[in-house]
Amino acid sequence: xxxxxxxxxxxxxxxxxxxxxxxxxxxxxxxxxxxxxxxxxxxxxxxxxxxxxxxxxxxxxxxxxxxxxxxxxxxxxxxxxxxxxxxxxxxxxxxxxxxxxxxxxxxxxxxxxxxxxxxxxxxxxxxxxxxxxxxxxxxxxxxxxxxxxxxxxxxxxxxxxxxxxxxxxxxxxxxxxxxxxxxxxxxxxxxxxxxxxxxxxxxxxxxxxxxxxxxxxxxxxxxxxxxxxxxxxxxxxxxxxxxxxxxxxxxxxxxxxxxxxxxxxxxxxxxxxxxxxxxxxxxxxxxxxxxxxxxxxxxxxxxxxxxxxxxxxxxxxxxx
DNA sequence: TCCCAGGTAGATC
DNA sequence: GATCTACATGGG
Numbered sequence: 083x084x085x086x087x088x089x090x091x092x093x094x095x096x097x098x099x100x101x102x103x104x105x106x107x108x109x110x111x112x113x114x115x116x117x118x119x120x121x122x123x124x125x126x127x128x129x130x131x132x133x134x135x136x137x138x139x140x141x142x143x144x145x146x147x148x149x150x151x152x153x154x155x156x157x158x159x160x161x162x163x164x165x166x167x168x169x170x171x172x173x174x175x176x177x178x179x180x181x182x183x184x185x186x187x188x189x190x191x192x193x194x195x196x197x198x199x200x201x202x203x204x205x206x207x208x209x210x211x212x213x214x215x216x217x218x219x220x221x222x223x224x225x226x227x228x229x230x231x232x233x234x235x236x237x238x239x240x241x242x243x244x245x246x247x248x249x250x251x252x253x254x255x256x257x258x259x260x261x262x263x264x265x266x267x268x269x270x271x272x273x274x275x276x277x278x279x280x281x282x283x284x285x286x287x288x289x290x291x292x293x294x295x296x297x298x299x300x301x302x303x304x305x306x307x308x309x310x311x312x313x314x315x316x317x318x319x320x321x322x323x324x325x326x327x328x329x330x331x332x333x334x335x336x337x338x339x340x341x342x343x344x345x346x347x348x349x350x351x352x353x354x355x356x357x358x359x360x361x362x363x364x365x366x367x368x369x370x371x372x373x374x375x376x377x378x379x380x381x382x383x384x385x386x387x388x389x390x391x392x393x394x395x396x397x398x399x400x401x402x
Numbered sequence: 403t404c405c406c407a408g409g410t411a412g413a414t415c
Numbered sequence: 416g417a418t419c420t421a422c423a424t425g426g427g
Contacts, residue, residue: 109408225409231425232408290423295410332410353408370417394408 083179085166092169094159099183101157101206102126102141108207108391110342112220112233113240113270129267131240133172133213136247136267138162155205178208183388190389193381196363197389200396207391210342214310215303216270217343218328221335222295231288236270238287243271243279276300295330302328310344318346333371347387350378356390359397 084095103126106114111130117138118127127140144156161169174180187205191198223235248266271279277300284293302308308328313321318340325336337351352360352371360374361367382389 221408226407226422227409227424228407228426234425285423288424291410291421292423330410334409338408351408355408398408 085169087166090163092161092164092166094161094169094179096144096156097159097179098156099187099206100159100177100179100208101204102128102139102159104204104207105177105210106130108204108395109229110210110338110391111212112224112229112236113216131267131269132176132216134269134272135168135172136249136269137164137173138249157206175211178211181208183208186385186388189385190382190392193385194363194389194393197392197396200392200399204392204395207395209347209387209391211345212343214339214343215273218299218303218325218331218339219270219276219296221338221342222299222328222330223289223292224338225292225330225335235288237268239276239284239289240268240270242283242287243275244268245272245275273300273303277304292330295328298329299331313344318348321346322349333375337375341387341390348379348384350375350382350386350390352378355394355397355401358401359393362397362401 083097086093086095103116106128111132113131115129116126117129118125118140120126124143125140127138130137130139139162140160142158142160144158161173164173187201191201219239220232220236224232227235246266246268276296279300281293281297284296289296299308308324313324316324321340321344322333322336325331325339326333331339334351334353337349340346340349341351350356352375357369357371357374360378361369364377365374378389379386
């Protein structure tokens with residue numbers, strides 16, 4: 083992979099084991115919009131809001147080739163209005179580009195051959211490294227909601243309390259809102275911005291019964307009792323227990339926060355889909371979620387979180 | 403109108 | 416402890 087800066091954009095060429103659409107659209111993040119018109123199957127562009135920044139990014143697929151049996155392909159990425167320093171210090175880690183996914187995929191297929199075809203079809207999924215607070219709030223929102231609705235609540239909260247950012251340049255001017263000259267977006271609110279909201283404010287963002295849960299999470303983070311760094315010295319099991327002291331955070335939400343924002347790749351969130359697919363593959367009967375989690379963690383070890391992502395896609399394709 | 407959604411808290415047994 | 420249900424909101 084080569085990294086080049088052309089004076090305004092950072093261009094990554096020959097990126098392996100990466101697919102922007104697969105990575106963003108697999109349910110691990112909710113603050114993005116596709117900005118191209120979808121007419122070119124080898125091209126896509128997105129606007130992503132994360133970590134107090136806005137990124138316009140596009141991807142061009144390159145020719146397929148084969149590396150060590152598992153089919154892979156390369157792509158070129160353009161991070162618009164982004165210099166090398168911002169790429170190196172933030173987006174590189176955000177997209178998990180310093181991790182060897184070829185090795186990870188091999189290990190998972192060794193443990194679970196059933197996943198080989200799904201990995202072949204989705205070879206570019208990466209686990210993002212997202213910011214703690216916005217991941218915590220987003221996954222509290224996610225309970226009992228579908229992805230488009232989760233995205234809507236995240237956007238409503240951002241518009242209500244987040245900082246406005248004016249976007250002077252855009253990657254692709256194809257969606258309606260981007261056509262406006264005064265195009266702007268709102269960042270996900272900071273803890274301080276959220277603290278100014280009342281429970282009714284949060285309800286007005288269509289958060290429903292999750293509003294008091296969000297209030298509790300905000301208060302606990304604002305007080306300093308909970309922070310990304312407070313988990314540094316804890317084991318994953320201890321960190322999960324601590325996260326679950328927040329109202330509205332159960333096993334599943336806690337595991338998502340561990341996996342997607344605290345670098346605990348051994349975490350294995352079990353939702354309705356994961357329960358169904360694991361029962362189909364291994365248990366062949368109704369099985370407790372906690373048991374499924376323990377089984378997967380023993381089976382996949384430090385790769386459990388990655389395996390979970392492929393299993394999720396497998397489940398959504400195979401079942402339903 | 404009914405049912406479900408990448409769940410969880412609180413009640414009840 | 417294990418099970419049952421209400422919870423807001425929107426879409427099929």
